[in-house]
Amino acid sequence: MKADAGRKYRAYPTDVQDQVLTRWGHTARALWNVALEQRVYLWEQRRLTLRSVEQCKFLTAARADLDWIGDLPAQTGQQILRHLDQAYDNFWNPSHPAGFPSRKKRGHRLSVSFPGQAVEVRQLNRKWAEVRLPKLGWLRFRLSRALGGTIRNATVSRGGNGWHVSFGVHTGRKPAAPNGKPACGVDFGVTASAYVSTETAPRLMSPTLTTNEEKRLKVLERRKARQITYAKKHNAGKYGNRLRKTIAQIAKLATRRGNRRRDFTHKLTTGLAKNHGLIGIEDLRVKNMTASAKGTTKVPGKQVRQKAGLNRAILDNTPGERRRQLEYKARMYGSALVAVPPFHTSQTCAACGLVDPESRMGCGRLFACTRCGYEDDADRNASVEIEARARRTGGSDINSTRSIPRVRVQATGRRRMREAPKPAHAT
Template identity: 35%
Template sequence: MKRQFGHRARLALSPPEIRLIDDQAHAGRAMWNLLHDWWTMLPKDKRSLTAADTAIRQARKEIDWLGVLPAQAAQAVLKTYFQAWKNCWDGRAEEPNFKARFRTVMSVDIPQGRDLNITRVHRRWGMVNIPKVGRVRFRWTKDLPVGKRANKNNRITGARLVKDALGWQIAFRVQTLEPKPDPHAGPEVGIDVGVTVPLALSDGKRYDHDEWLTEKEKGKLLRLEQRAAHRRTCRKRGERTSNRLRATYDQIQELRARAKRRHLDWQHQTTTDIATKYGTVVVEQLNIPNMVKSAKGTIEQPGKNVAQKVGLNRSISQEAWGRTVELLTYKLAQRGGSLHRVPASGTSQRCSACGFTTPGSREDQATFACKNPDCGWSGNADHNAARNVLHLYRMGLALVPAAGRAVVRRAHRVKPATAR
């Protein structure tokens, strides 16, 4: 089966190369804004892909700093802009808008894979060709289909340069042809996600992690946030952000980006281990946006325990449960496994031994003790919830996709009317 995926690697750039790529990214953002301005000003009957392509070519000839952007990257901006409008017309996204200088992710697209000319230098480093920049080293952390290994079915179709708080990276678009995996022979397992225990499995295993920042980094982050808050108070209303305040913001983003990378690395290692050991994984269908809603309330009806709810919302967002499920989904599919979702209501209050839900069974956050006099089972609360998640799947209560749920709901609505 054909598989398309991305692989991101860190670039080792010199200061002049960083400035060149920065100029290309700013030129691409400006071209998007000019294209959007040109598109919205024209009458609808004169808007076409050919007219937009002609306007971009003329702009690159007349404006020097737009010529810094390679021609293929400029065409990629046009293609992405038209795709954004198509997503809007299909109802998948909102209308495209202007891209701000400091709130937009800086990126440059390299749509042609043959322009990269990738070679491996040694075990840890490779070389890639970036248009109008030259040969650049990148960190080699994954075997790529280059050289003699590249063919029609296994090749790199393109790349994209992306900048975050820690520097520039290159994201390769890889296309491979792999044999269809055999069904995974591993056991079934239910997973309960949480804040104190990130992942608890129905067989008693759990996956924990340490803090993403060290104590020294936490102290530095606190000082930087206090410094930024003090400098914000010194800025007058409507005044432009000072360079010192912006430099403080950059340092804060660097620490948060470092924590995010460590979290993503832990998620990849954990989900790979789960997908390798288990053939069927069952998770809860959680509505995370509703879970992290603010408890502030209104003036007429103010909320309660607002500060505690803010801290809980932050902890839930930092765990990124949705990303864990996404990683598990495609990794299980690669290994012949499957992922299923079950309703989340009642999984933490039900006793996994006797099946009864009795009030007061959760003695504290970590312990579950069944109050049924005929049972009396006690154990870890997260382990109990994971066993209930797996039990719902074995009872045939796995949720179907959204379209299927709509069909089931219509069928249930018709039955009472037909009976009457």
């Protein structure tokens, strides 16, 4: 019985619990690095594969010899080794995008994991509850929503705005039946966060930070740079209390920005999954889209700073996270998600199917077909084209909101769709 849903709550530890959890978080990070180093060493030196079952024996011996490891609950250490097993399984899985397991730096987010059998939750009232953790006792958290299932694991983590406790729960929820609602295509962009083909206006994400917060973040970043320079010159690179305070303030603003971005993403994806039976999106390669233009020393890149700003704008709209949320929400609400090839969606006419870069001169907001004269917002035209491609991939039995006859141009290559040669212009 595996966890099929997650629940995250704001935790409020006491001062003593805060110190213990902080100490355990650093110990868990160090244990991960040591276990990973042991596996890498055995493979490089002896070609032996080590798994958590064998490493648990070394963990038991280390707990008896080293007090800082013995202070960590045994269940947490075993959970870390299981997570390392899963990281290796994801790396070996050719269909999984994960890379080789990496070591965790000191600035990595502190987290302490427990199996579901080691924790107990009790509700205090309508808004508050407690979870009992091994060697820590009862930890209070804000009960913002019901658990709704059997607890399979628990993780206590610290972010920029405090501690949180997350539960992996088994709800036993089955995929919903098809809802029979209209289809749509969604074009995720930078200027327009999302344009839905069934709507006449784009979905715009509000600025994740206000003007004053942006100024405050800029001041803090400059202060951090000065303090790091001072630490390297006069303190052998060691961080002082003032520098740590500055880093904490930056993390708080970053967390606030991430929460606002996440809130918009959840509202967008939930509305799409609830109100549509088929959702078409572009199969984007975000890693390739946000690659740096820096180049090399011999062949330096061009417009590096402009490309860096574009990369930040693309990542701020989180296209990968939107796709991840649509994948599981589509199953929950009875809709289907179809990822279509993204090639030339912004250059293809949604009315006649002509592929012509001149239809969108200068990558502006207006799309004007050079053959049929069809005009529309460029992002909406792309969303309609995405819907048409999704309907062909997802099946013709899905109801569509548009019934325009189309003349398609066949693709002649993996990355390019070419049109028929244009007739010569009369002189």
